[in-house]
Amino acid sequence: MSRILIVEDEAIIRSALRRLLERHDYRVEEAGSVAEAMALDPQRFDLVISDLRLPGEPGTELITRVAPVAVLIMTSYASMRSAVDALKLGAVDYVAKPFDHDELLETVARVLHQQGSLQATPPAIADPGGQARPMIGNCEAMQRVYARISKTAPADVTVLIQGESGTGKELVARALHQQSKRAKASLICVNCAAIPETLIESELFGHEKGAFTGASAARTGLVEAADGGTLFLDEIGELPLDAQARLLRVLQEGEIRKIGSVETRHVDVRLIAATHRDLQALSKTGEFRLDLYYRLNVMQIDLPPLREREDDVLQIADALLDKACRRHERGGLRLSRAARDEIRHYPWPGNVRELENALERGVILAEGHLIHPDDLGLTAASGAPPMTRRPAPPQEAPAVDKTASVDSAPADDLSLEDYFQHFVLENQDHMSETELAQKLGISRKSLWERRQRLGIPRKKSSRRKVD
Numbered sequence: 001m002s003r004i005l006i007v008e009d010e011a012i013i014r015s016a017l018r019r020l021l022e023r024h025d026y027r028v029e030e031a032g033s034v035a036e037a038m039a040l041d042p043q044r045f046d047l048v049i050s051d052l053r054l055p056g057e058p059g060t061e062l063i064t065r066v067a068p069v070a071v072l073i074m075t076s077y078a079s080m081r082s083a084v085d086a087l088k089l090g091a092v093d094y095v096a097k098p099f100d101h102d103e104l105l106e107t108v109a110r111v112l113h114q115q116g117s118l119q120a121t122p123p124a125i126a127d128p129g130g131q132a133r134p135m136i137g138n139c140e141a142m143q144r145v146y147a148r149i150s151k152t153a154p155a156d157v158t159v160l161i162q163g164e165s166g167t168g169k170e171l172v173a174r175a176l177h178q179q180s181k182r183a184k185a186s187l188i189c190v191n192c193a194a195i196p197e198t199l200i201e202s203e204l205f206g207h208e209k210g211a212f213t214g215a216s217a218a219r220t221g222l223v224e225a226a227d228g229g230t231l232f233l234d235e236i237g238e239l240p241l242d243a244q245a246r247l248l249r250v251l252q253e254g255e256i257r258k259i260g261s262v263e264t265r266h267v268d269v270r271l272i273a274a275t276h277r278d279l280q281a282l283s284k285t286g287e288f289r290l291d292l293y294y295r296l297n298v299m300q301i302d303l304p305p306l307r308e309r310e311d312d313v314l315q316i317a318d319a320l321l322d323k324a325c326r327r328h329e330r331g332g333l334r335l336s337r338a339a340r341d342e343i344r345h346y347p348w349p350g351n352v353r354e355l356e357n358a359l360e361r362g363v364i365l366a367e368g369h370l371i372h373p374d375d376l377g378l379t380a381a382s383g384a385p386p387m388t389r390r391p392a393p394p395q396e397a398p399a400v401d402k403t404a405s406v407d408s409a410p411a412d413d414l415s416l417e418d419y420f421q422h423f424v425l426e427n428q429d430h431m432s433e434t435e436l437a438q439k440l441g442i443s444r445k446s447l448w449e450r451r452q453r454l455g456i457p458r459k460k461s462s463r464r465k466v467d
């Protein structure tokens with residue numbers, strides 16, 4: 001966790017800034033003057049944020065006195081000239097007061113990143129709404145991830161992100177894009193598992209009019225849409241072999257050819273791929289092209305499962321709880337001691353996404369000011385409980401009307417969600433995603449979405465049947 005010293009004589013500004021930074025997982029101390037700052041052994045910090053005008057010596061005094069620690073100067077709009085002077089004196093950057101929260105956080109994250117502070121800082125990632133949010137967690141394994149992101153992002157190479165479902169692979173892809181020189185161009189995210197196999201090639205590569213039944217007009221694919229920017233292919237292990245061959249051509253030649261076209265077109269796309277599966281093992285069974293695997297795996301980033309992130313789980317839980325409370329307008333809710341214990345010790349097979357879902361449930365169900373273990377419903381509705389019985393063979397699977405949606409499936413004493421979870425867990429080892437979806441009478445996309453919502457990751461060990 002990066003340590004920041006705030007030097008500011010106005011107590012209100014100082015404590016507001018402290019709260020903002022602490023909410024974003026920085027460890028903060030404060031001083032009201034240069035003299036007070038010097039008494040705090042400022043070289044312990046990764047960054048000093050100082051007001052320019054202070055009682056006694058000005059903030060710029062700190063620039064040489066705390067070196068090599070970077071000093072970020074705060075100044076009012078009225079004294080921009082002095083900000084420029086501060087930069088000349090060696091301040092790492094300045095922020096104008098009153099400062100915009102997102103801008104300040106971005107500057108702090110960038111400065112810490114540039115300084116290569118002793119600890120790698122979690123990257124601040126703008127969500128699709130444009131709000132900057134840092135990745136949460138500072139355990140050693142995540143520090144390595146952050147360091148890898150900051151080294152890999154500017155290199156414009158293909159990256160393979162590996163990790164269990166819900167570990168934050170998409171967040172890492174966003175961070176890579178946002179820290180790359182393509183940041184101003186588009187980031188196109190595609191979940192290969194959520195697109196029906198029959199459509200995925202035309203979605204990715206586009207098609208000409210009349211290329212197949214139903215292709216009533218020509219269409220540009222997502223690879224072309226990412227031209228100049230980044231293409232993030234999540235769950236790349238689900239890409240059918242034909243699409244793999246086309247993708248290989250994009251990586252090797254920088255060219256795409258629409259379905260039904262004889263012409264190729266040059267594209268400049270940075271590819272980031274993610275998977276929870278072992279692509280090398282898949283290549284041994286012929287499900288994934290080994291040459292594509294080697295092309296993808298120029299740089300690899302491995303995300304640890306949540307159960308291996310030590311105390312990060314509670315830090316992430318607090319941040320996600322805060323978010324859920326705001327969303328449901330239930331301020332002031334806290335986790336009981338028992339709920340914290342349970343969160344700390346639960347194995348989180350669905351990782352951060354499952355934690356997010358459990359906390360949301362907790363916020364909705366809590367009756368007082370505390371969320372208790374029951375409210376989280378960890379054993380009842382979420383998580384993938386270990387299978388105690390051998391999976392039933394396909395013919396013994398519950399009979400479901402293939403044309404009906406799972407929402408209309410009868411299930412005696414089971415809720416629909418229980419029924420869905422039960423069916424998937426019982427059958428996923430011997431059925432492909434397409435077969436499961438067909439049996440349940442839903443699309444592969446719905447199956448995927450339900451898995452996410454209920455926190456039922458696909459088992460890593462399960463062999464995918466070729467559909």
Ligand SMILES: Nc1ncnc2c1ncn2[C@@H]1O[C@H](COP(=O)(O)OP(=O)(O)OP(=O)(O)O)[C@@H](O)[C@H]1O
Binds near residue numbers: 163164169171316356
């Ligand atoms: N370190 C983190 N800090 C804060 N939120 C996180 C973190 N990691 C994951 N999340 C949140 O958890 C959810 C799942 O993350 P994400 O979609 O990136 O996972 P994923 O590994 O891509 O999952 P999948 O493989 O299932 O697509 C998201 O809502 C994301 O914002």
